[in-house]
Amino acid sequence: MNDQRNTTEIVQASIKRRYAKEKRFRLYGLIAIISSLAFLAMLITTITIRGLPAFTQNFIQLDITLDQKTLGLGDEPDISALRKANYNGTIKNSLLAEFPDVTKRKDKKLLYKLVSKGGQYDLQKKVMADPELIGESMTVWLPVGDDVHTYLKGDVDITLPEKKRRFKDIQVGWIDSLQENGQIAKRFNKTFFESGDSREPELAGIRGALFGSMLTLVVTLALSFPVAVAAALYLEEFAPKNRWTDLIEVNINNLAAVPSIVFGLLGLAVFINFFHLPRSAPLVGGLVLSLMTLPTIIISSRAALKSVPPSIRDAALGLGASNLQVVFHHVLPLAMPGILTGTIIGMAQALGETAPLLMIGMVAFIVDVPTAITDPATVLPVQIFQWADLPEKGFVEKTSAAIMVLLAFLIVMNALAVYLRKKFERKW
Amino acid sequence: MNLHNTKFAAVAGALFIAAAAHAQSARDQISIVGSSTVYPFATVVAERFGQTTSFKTPKIESTGSGGGMKLFCNGLGVEYADITNSSRRMKASEYKTCQENGVTDIIEVLIGYDGIALANAIDSELFDISRKDLFLALAKQVPNPDGSETFVDNPYTRWSDVNEDLPDAKIEVLGPPPTSGTRDAFAELALEGGCSEIEWIEALEKSDKDQFKAVCHTVREDGLFIEAGENDNLIVQKLEANPNALGIFGFSFLDQNSDIVQASMIDGFEPTFESIADGSYPISRPLYFYVKKAHIGVIPGIKEYLDEFTSEAAWGEEGYLADKGMISLGEDIRSEAAESIGNLENMPVLEDK
Secondary structure (H helix, E strand, C coil): CCHHHHHHHHHHHHHHHHHHHHHHHHHHHHHHHHHHHHHHHHHHHHHHHHHHHHHEEEEEEEEEECCHHHHCCCCCCHHHHHCCCHHHHHHHHHHHHHHHCCHHHHHHHHHHHHEECHHHHHHHHHHHHHHHHCCCCEEEEEEECCHHHHHHHHHHHHCCHHCCCCHHHHHHHHHHHHHHHHCEEEEEEEHHHHHCCCHHHHCCHHHEEEEEEEHHHHHHHHHHHHHHHHHHHHHHHCCCCCCCHHHHHHHHHCCCCCHHHHHHHHHHHHHHHCCCCCCCCCHHHHHHHHHHHHHHHHHHHHHHHHCHHHHHHHHHHHCCCCCCHHHHHHHHHHHHHHHHHHHHHHHHHCCCCHHHHCCCCCCCCCCCCCCCCCCCCCCHHHHHHHHHHCCEEECCHHHHHHHHHHHHHHHHHHHHHHHHHHHHEEEE | HHHHHHHHHHHHHHHHHHHHHHHHHCCCEEEECCCCHHHHHHHHHHHHHHHHHCHHHHHECCCCCHHHHHHCCCCCCCCCCCCCCCCCCCCCHHHHHHCCCCCCCCEEEEEEEEEEEEEEEECCCCCEHHHHHHHHEECEECCCCCCCCCCECCCCCHHHHHHCCCCECCCCCCCCEEEEEEHHHHHHHHHHHHEEEEEEEEEEHHCCCCCCCCHHHCCCCCEEEEECCCCCCHHHHHHCCCCCCEEEHHHHHHHHHHCEEEEEEEEEEECCCHHHHHHCCCCCCEEEEEEHHECCCCCCCCCCHHHHHCCCHHHCCCHHHCCCCCCCCCHHHHHHHHHHHCCCCCCCCCCCE
């Protein structure tokens, strides 16, 4: 009797301790979540703060006279002459007309930098679309230069002595007077989404890399998904369990852990040097990346197939279905959500790869936006890496903006996976 | 079912090969490989070329000078690069490989110079240093300070130990890793240059070339020379944060960051466009590119790209390449070169010495 009460007392006493233990454990978990969320929030905020200015662009309003003499055109200019004409000269003239008291050579050079090098290409496009414009005067909005953009977004500390900054007092004066006259406007940066890479930060766009990534991933998905699912189905449902299949399984698991640069070297040796496929093409990039993602998808597909209850198979077989019918009518549809999750993980990995692409020439300066899988292209992470390496300061914000685009791409991919999973999911 | 599958696979395979073959036979875009030092200049020309002509913008891969030569000399045909950039002249061995693989007619273009700057934060004391002192401060092994003709591990830790005229500050130099071409050029031009000023070491060059190279090119590894990665932006930022350190990087980064860093004088010369162009600033290297003559006319636009690169608007003293930090050749050399390039003259035969 006494003993029993003792046991109860002991248990009673320990309850408090055990509850405290659980409470502590929950607290640790909560701290882990909060700290990882804090890191994530910090990362995203810094990237957003740095990258946001890249989505707007400042424009200067100028009166441009497209006179034949400055443009260096004859009376009947052909297309190539129109393309090569000296549009920059007309911009320089108009800037000098705007600020007539600038006479020193050094100051003139600074003045010309107010307008981006892209301004002349804007004029070129206008004139090529309508050659009648030659000889006319017009008012146009042209994008500002790199340094001016940095100043307008507030990144130049004008309290510093002039020697210590790139943006000089005289430039500040010009911008202030333009602003007073309402000749400076801030607009959405369409160029960033409409053009490919450039060496001028204000002209550089993400479209080339974005399309390159899409094309590469399409090739990767089209190759790796069917092959991986078929391999997983065969190994899981049909293959005999013997030494050979064990060997294959070990090899697949090993391949999933091989550093990606190895696949790049393989791609160079096989696809480019042996099959003579073009360098820098999304086709080869997709082939290499599908080699890399195959093991990931196979492993997750096999796990998903294994988790389909045996009773489903037995019931189907009992009703007279053939093995193939059991697999395609019952097992595969039920395993689909798991397979899709694995595929998305694999594709997300492929989206972030740069190392294997280095070997096959996709780390390159490519201006034209790719339209087919054999066009030269680069991908988003490579673009980020390249912009981070350039001397011009304007590329800092472009780098962050490109990271934001990459994240958005990932979110879209994941959302699609969630939707598909919900669609196929069945509960029992 | 089985038959159907096999047929499908065969058709898909055939399509795939056809698509690839089509892409190969019809390359209408110039393919450029090579040096990462020339990359920032070549890309500017390529972009302008794409904007002002009807040709596609060339594709430029940054593979390093050596890697570029390898890709370039692999053979003739659309699957090989048309042009390679290089931050040094082609080696005799590379020329031989090219010849053996059928790349016999090559046009060589010297486009300009790139200076290598030794710089520190703009508020720090300006350095005026000779190459000999640089060698003594940065080499792994230096002549014994007691005057005997033997080597000891570098004992100097302060600049004033090397030369009393230098500031009394700890030696701390940030530079690129050995994989970088900038590092190679720095070792060859600055360290070897300083090395050969010591007579008995220079004599070593004739008697024991390997030891001479090992002594003159090996940078100290005791932590006073810090490898700061390939990214020159990073070195500039670190200099801003650490006023005691010096950094080694390309002239274009100096030009872009003149508000943050100042360049040291080397052998009494400051790196400027003028001093590098006339050769008085000692640490500068030539920039080249090489063109396959057999590809002109096969790949559209190569001739026009050459014309754009060698136009006054590009490589002239006031050209847009100078805006990006490239140092132009002298006016006479430019006009002479432009003429021989216009005539598509072959480069001279390179032979082993």
